[in-house]
Amino acid sequence: MPLYVHKYGGTSVGSIERIRHISAQIKVAKEAGDNIIVVVSAMVGETNRLVSLCNSFELNDDLAMREQDAVLASGEQAAAGLTTLALAEIGVRARSFTGLQAGIITDSTHGKARIVDIDTSPLRTALGAGDVPVVAGFQGATASGSIATLGRGGSDTTAVALAAAMAADECRIFTDVDGIYTTDPRICDKARLLPSITLEEMLEMASLGSKVLQTRAVEFAGKYRVPLRVLSSMHANSCGTLVHYKENIMEQPIVTGIAFNRDEAKITLIGVPDRPGIARCILRAVADVNINVDMIVQNIGSDGYTDFSFTVHRSDYETAMRVMQHTATDISAGSVVGNANIVKVSVVGIGMKSHTGVASTMFQALAEKDINIQMISTSEVKISTVIDEQYLETAVRVLHDAFELDKGVHEDK
Amino acid sequence: MPLYVHKYGGTSVGSIERIRHISAQIKVAKEAGDNIIVVVSAMVGETNRLVSLCNSFELNDDLAMREQDAVLASGEQAAAGLTTLALAEIGVRARSFTGLQAGIITDSTHGKARIVDIDTSPLRTALGAGDVPVVAGFQGATASGSIATLGRGGSDTTAVALAAAMAADECRIFTDVDGIYTTDPRICDKARLLPSITLEEMLEMASLGSKVLQTRAVEFAGKYRVPLRVLSSMHANSCGTLVHYKENIMEQPIVTGIAFNRDEAKITLIGVPDRPGIARCILRAVADVNINVDMIVQNIGSDGYTDFSFTVHRSDYETAMRVMQHTATDISAGSVVGNANIVKVSVVGIGMKSHTGVASTMFQALAEKDINIQMISTSEVKISTVIDEQYLETAVRVLHDAFELDKGVHEDK
Structure with a gap:
């Protein structure tokens, strides 16, 4: 049974x-x-x-x-x-x-x-x-x-x-909702329901703000290879989206979806002495107050100093800022600046593993709309950018078009 | 400590x-x-x-x-x-x-x-x-x-x-509320706060509808002789009413309070064959559906038939009536009649144990106001009457006066 x-x-x-x-x-x-x-x-x-x-x-x-x-x-x-x-x-x-x-x-x-x-x-x-x-x-x-x-x-x-x-x-x-879409249909009317998605893609979609599933639940599912299906409680005959564990990349589209996260905030420590252990010191201070850090960017400093940026959930912003004021003093950093008016927009797709040119397509599409990229972070299956929150809708739509997500590459095969 | x-x-x-x-x-x-x-x-x-x-x-x-x-x-x-x-x-x-x-x-x-x-x-x-x-x-x-x-x-x-x-x-x-009153101050403006009350009186007051304390809680307190105090959470300096376990009857007023219960309903089985085990049969049917019976009155029948009445909480009335229709058939009773528009009014006082005349004072006071008594039930420390609900307020006030409860016999000594 x-x-x-x-x-x-x-x-x-x-x-x-x-x-x-x-x-x-x-x-x-x-x-x-x-x-x-x-x-x-x-x-x-x-x-x-x-x-x-x-x-x-x-x-x-x-x-x-x-x-x-x-x-x-x-x-x-x-x-x-x-x-x-x-x-x-x-x-x-x-x-x-x-x-x-x-x-x-x-x-x-x-x-x-x-x-x-x-x-x-x-x-x-x-x-x-x-x-x-x-x-x-x-x-x-x-x-x-x-x-x-x-x-x-x-x-x-x-x-x-x-x-x-x-x-x-x-x-x-x-x-x-009916399942997982290429992006939020409320923002992009060309968004398309995905019949299936790999665990890795789902994980990125979830962690990047596609609120259908909690990241941790997806991780847990992946760890134990639990077949996971997202479907609507309203439409009895909908099959929704199945999260699967196959990795036949040949059948995968390059980019599966555009995810975004409105609830981000960015914190930058300016003029951080560039010596070993500094990153650990900063991140431990944040972890000590039980705040998850999302993106982390550090540029190599030329004059013995560097700038260190990271993003947190917007609800953790004030606490994180307070903690960083202390940390900045402790590590003799120059100053702390924050911005709670940013969002993260990402392209996700397991097909990226075997395709190049995704990043350049993405950055070009954003540049054509004069959208400034404040931070970039990449993984094997996603590229995330931090932008000003006023450009969110525009960015999602232009990227959905740029990767032709309305066309359903997967289903055409 | x-x-x-x-x-x-x-x-x-x-x-x-x-x-x-x-x-x-x-x-x-x-x-x-x-x-x-x-x-x-x-x-x-x-x-x-x-x-x-x-x-x-x-x-x-x-x-x-x-x-x-x-x-x-x-x-x-x-x-x-x-x-x-x-x-x-x-x-x-x-x-x-x-x-x-x-x-x-x-x-x-x-x-x-x-x-x-x-x-x-x-x-x-x-x-x-x-x-x-x-x-x-x-x-x-x-x-x-x-x-x-x-x-x-x-x-x-x-x-x-x-x-x-x-x-x-x-x-x-x-x-x-500030504690236990001689009766409900909302109905009788002469009602007086009692500094103490015996467990037996409190039990009767609670079971008779004085909603300050749940009957079961009072019984539990009595069983383990837990000193129990009822007081106001609003007035920090109020001492409220202490429920005590002394029984020095000489110091007790004859009647301590007038209790009443609006939420009563009466059910009567008419023409019940008068043979042993009938009462048990009726009451078990009610107990089987987890309904508590309060007052029970049975008159001795002269022609081999009797009328059997009891009261239940009004919320149990419909269930009890339904059960009694079946029981009436089972025991060959004539018919079942019910009335959910009745209330119970009671005089309570541990002093009754050593005084006579409480009942006659009570019935006379009610008669003077033309209030018909439908059922009577007595215990050592209370006399309860069932009356039509329209007479509730009048009955409480006339009884409070009849027993001079505004005068505080107890405190005068």
Whole structure:
């Protein structure tokens, strides 16, 4: 009997009507003979409401993070119970689980906890009894029994982790979009749905701001080779986009999509003494306050000094700036400048590995629209640029055209 | 070091401002050298919101009750986390606990679970570390780890049970009223605050609809002789009403208060064959659907038939009527009639034990206002009458006058 993990986001459980809708879908799958594990997010708006209550208190130490987690996790707990009720109403035997009850054990980094182990026996028992387990996403419990959340979008991680631990046949992420597009259709009306995408591309798309899937969930899927499908909870017959692990590059288009991220901010330390260990010193200071650094650029200095730039999530900007003021003093850097009005636009494609000229096509397309590139960062499967946020839409459209993404190279073969 | 359990209801944690207010009170108590365990209800309105979501699904089997509990318990969990954050903000080390985390073990009667055991080690550990434990009220976990709620007002029960298990010096129930009055001040402006009340009287007042304390919490307190104080969370210097366990009847007034209950409904089986086991048969049918029966009246039949009446909570009225239609057929009773427009008005006083004439004073006062008495039920410390709901206010006022409750007999001595 095949086993599927179905994950439904906040919009999909956003009202009693929507909960009934997805429950009917689950019933169809169950009656077709599949075993289903359901993972749900909190009802849309609920997490924001709870975060806003927590933010009334100006605290961010470890104890406060523990308490915020207890507050936030309640949203998914309620959604799991309600979904279970909806299933029961249509005759599907189901049973809700909090993260703790589902055996999801995390480290104690409250607010951004990592799953360290899953005791699958509670879910196996439920499946054995013919029940559909409905698991509250986004949460687990530390070894000492405190509730810990996995960070924003953590319900995807819950779903993928359960799919890996239970050796599920597929992890299906149901969302309010049809799947992964070449770029955001709201910005570029030529955007095209991708029937499949490689894990590496998906990872870049996710980390670059294509918000359909959380980066960490994609990483987790890749680590355990969990077949991952993104599809719409509204259109029952949509197959969405399958994230696969084949690497037949010959069949791949050069560029798969244009990703972007609005929520970036840039920080530059000017006049940094150019000696070994400086980069580590700067990055450790940021890591110590639990901020993820994204792009990093350092130019080789000619006069014993260098400029060091990096980007962070915009919500971490002020904290990172504060930390850097201290670090600048510590390492005798000249000054710190920041810019929270930048965005990152990237071209992504596994085909880049075997093709040259992608960068020059990209930079030429941007130059033709007079868009200044402030930072560049490349990997085997993507090229990212930082630009002023006012050029975001223009850049996405011109790049989508430049790489002819509306044409569906992959499907034509 | 004295140990106090502080319980705060939904209004007391109804907003961030209110949560800050009670946190400041807790800080004062803590700094005075007391050990404090805090129990909180969900923010006012939250439980109703969650109940309403659950009620979208027409289910009331055991599995559905389990899920409803998971949904409802999330409200107290969030309130406990927020209260802990508020304490941390003003420098009070605190730690939130769900019912499960606090070691509160219940039976599996979801929705109306009873506490069967408390593992005090988690709270003892927290107190030992100097932390203020903040426990989510209204909930525990079954032996198999399912979340179970204790029914409406269950946070009082949580507080009293923790006070008993931890051998606390006092259980303080903070509410939005100043304490226990001779009757509801909103109905009778001569109502007077009682500085103390016996457990038996409090039990009758609570069970008779004086909503300050849940009956079960009072019973629990009595069983373990937990000193219980009801006081206002708004007025810091109010001492409220102490529930005590002395029984020096000579010092007691004859009648302590007038209680009433709006939420009653009456069901009568007419023409019941008068044979042994009939009452048991009727009451078991009601108990089987988990409905509590309050007053029971049966007249001895002269012609082999009798009429059998009982009252239930108004919210159980329709279910009870449905069940009784079947039972009437089973036991060959003539018919079933019901009335959901009745209320119960009672005089309560431990002094009744040694005084006669209370009943006649009561019935005369009601008769003078032409109020028809539909049912009568008495105990050692109370006399209850069922009357038409339109006479509620009149009855309360006339009885308050008849027993001169504004005069404070107790305090005059």
